[in-house]
Amino acid sequence: MDLSFSAADLAFRDEVRAFIAENYPADIKARFDAGVEPLKEDFVRWQKILHAKGWVAPAWPKEYGGTGWTSTQRYIFQEELGAANTPGIIPFGLAMVGPVIYTFATEAQKQRFLPRILSSDDWWCQGYSEPGSGSDLASLKTKAVRQGDKYIVNGSKTWTTMAQFADWIFCLVRTDSTVKQQEGISFLLIDMKAPGITVRPIITMDGGHEVNEVFLDNVEVPVENLIGQEGQGWTYAKFLLGHERSGIAAVSRSKKGIARLRAIAKAETIDGQPLIEDDSFLRKVNELEIDLTALEYTELRTLARESQGKGPGPESSILKIKGTEIQQAITELAVEAAGYYAMPFNRRAMDGANEPTVGPSYAAFVAPSYFNMRKTSIYGGSNEIQKNIIAKMVLGL
Numbered sequence: 001m002d003l004s005f006s007a008a009d010l011a012f013r014d015e016v017r018a019f020i021a022e023n024y025p026a027d028i029k030a031r032f033d034a035g036v037e038p039l040k041e042d043f044v045r046w047q048k049i050l051h052a053k054g055w056v057a058p059a060w061p062k063e064y065g066g067t068g069w070t071s072t073q074r075y076i077f078q079e080e081l082g083a084a085n086t087p088g089i090i091p092f093g094l095a096m097v098g099p100v101i102y103t104f105a106t107e108a109q110k111q112r113f114l115p116r117i118l119s120s121d122d123w124w125c126q127g128y129s130e131p132g133s134g135s136d137l138a139s140l141k142t143k144a145v146r147q148g149d150k151y152i153v154n155g156s157k158t159w160t161t162m163a164q165f166a167d168w169i170f171c172l173v174r175t176d177s178t179v180k181q182q183e184g185i186s187f188l189l190i191d192m193k194a195p196g197i198t199v200r201p202i203i204t205m206d207g208g209h210e211v212n213e214v215f216l217d218n219v220e221v222p223v224e225n226l227i228g229q230e231g232q233g234w235t236y237a238k239f240l241l242g243h244e245r246s247g248i249a250a251v252s253r254s255k256k257g258i259a260r261l262r263a264i265a266k267a268e269t270i271d272g273q274p275l276i277e278d279d280s281f282l283r284k285v286n287e288l289e290i291d292l293t294a295l296e297y298t299e300l301r302t303l304a305r306e307s308q309g310k311g312p313g314p315e316s317s318i319l320k321i322k323g324t325e326i327q328q329a330i331t332e333l334a335v336e337a338a339g340y341y342a343m344p345f346n347r348r349a350m351d352g353a354n355e356p357t358v359g360p361s362y363a364a365f366v367a368p369s370y371f372n373m374r375k376t377s378i379y380g381g382s383n384e385i386q387k388n389i390i391a392k393m394v395l396g397l
């Protein structure tokens with residue numbers, strides 16, 4: 001893996017930087033820099049801008065709309081997006097179901113779904129978890145019974161991120177209860193507008209609405225929406241999870257988070273001195289930065305593997321654990337830095353309320369981010385489960 005920047009890489013970096021400077025809409029940038037809750041439209045508009053340039057899916061094979069970049073170029077691209085604080089790519093279509101479709105689906109399914117994922121005309125959500133089936137996902141009960149050329153689906157999904165915006169949901173469903181749990185699962189693509197689907201919000205402790213319950217009541221799904229073979233859904237589901245986990249590391253976003261943390265610690269004082277000059281606080285920030293650099297190199301190794309055509313292996317669990325621990329630690333230190341001013345939590349301060357914030361404006365976002373980031377060690381498969389995977393698949397214990 002050679003990651004030293006050649007002249008061509010530096011020229012590429014300039015090209016990416018110039019493109020972002022010219023094309024990143026000022027209103028979206030203002031919302032992201034202020035840390036207020038982003039709109040669906042912000043994500044879609046930014047993804048469409050990247051798509052128009054042909055840059056929305058660097059990880060995809062070129063024949064399906066990927067860029068054909070080297071691992072170094074992909075790294076540079078991510079770095080520049082992170083540094084400019086652009087909206088993250090919503091993963092459900094581009095990073096999750098897209099690779100499943102181009103790897104396992106029929107030609108007709110590829111032609112139908114992939115272009116609309118690339119253009120962000122379809123917003124996808126992930127219907128894996130159910131009440132009682134999270135870590136033990138293979139115990140899922142949502143049932144699909146085949147009747148002629150359709151499946152009749154009944155059951156419920158939970159923690160479905162951004163289902164309130166979704167046009168489609170990719171679902172794991174049970175098509176056979178008589179065989180080993182894993183062998184009776186199928187992978188279905190379901191139109192969220194189909195009669196019988198109800199979405200109910202779950203409001204999280206930061207006051208946000210990201211996750212939902214989804215109920216499926218006699219939903220009719222054409223058989224042509226089955227991916228691959230009936231009963232083989234577990235194989236596609238695991239393939240997808242590898243892609244999901246390697247995407248959770250968020251290195252460039254954490255770099256931005258540490259820069260923001262340093263700015264807060266410069267503004268706050270302790271015994272009349274800037275907090276950032278306090279030895280004990282500074283040591284914690286520096287340690288975090290060292291951990292992040294180590295994570296970055298692990299991510300680069302994964303990128304290098306992927307650019308040789310190898311999918312993410314079980315080491316994506318390491319990226320998931322370390323990446324999420326760092327994201328959480330950054331928000332913990334931000335609460336420590338903001339001190340009492342992190343306490344008066346007014347969610348409306350995040351949405352541009354006309355009341356002034358209590359204390360400095362950066363402190364209004366510190367507690368909600370801290371609470372929101374508790375999710376990262378749970379979603380995408382909890383960190384305890386990732387440790388089990390590393391024990392078995394990497395260490396062979």
Ligand SMILES: Cc1cc2nc3c(=O)[nH]c(=O)nc-3n(C[C@H](O)[C@H](O)[C@H](O)COP(=O)(O)OP(=O)(O)OC[C@H]3O[C@@H](n4cnc5c(N)ncnc54)[C@H](O)[C@@H]3O)c2cc1C
Nearest residue numbers: 126127128129134135159160161375378379380381382384
């Ligand atoms: C914010 C958020 C967004 C999410 N988005 C989605 C989504 O869009 N789509 C979707 O399908 N799912 C989503 N999830 C669900 C997520 O994948 C599950 O929450 C996760 O897999 C854990 O399952 P669980 O909540 O049922 O916890 P449980 O499985 O009940 O686990 C409870 C605790 O026990 C531990 N535990 C369980 N089994 C073991 C074991 N064998 N060894 C050691 N420890 C164990 C777990 O680590 C955890 O700490 C989301 C979750 C959150 C919090």
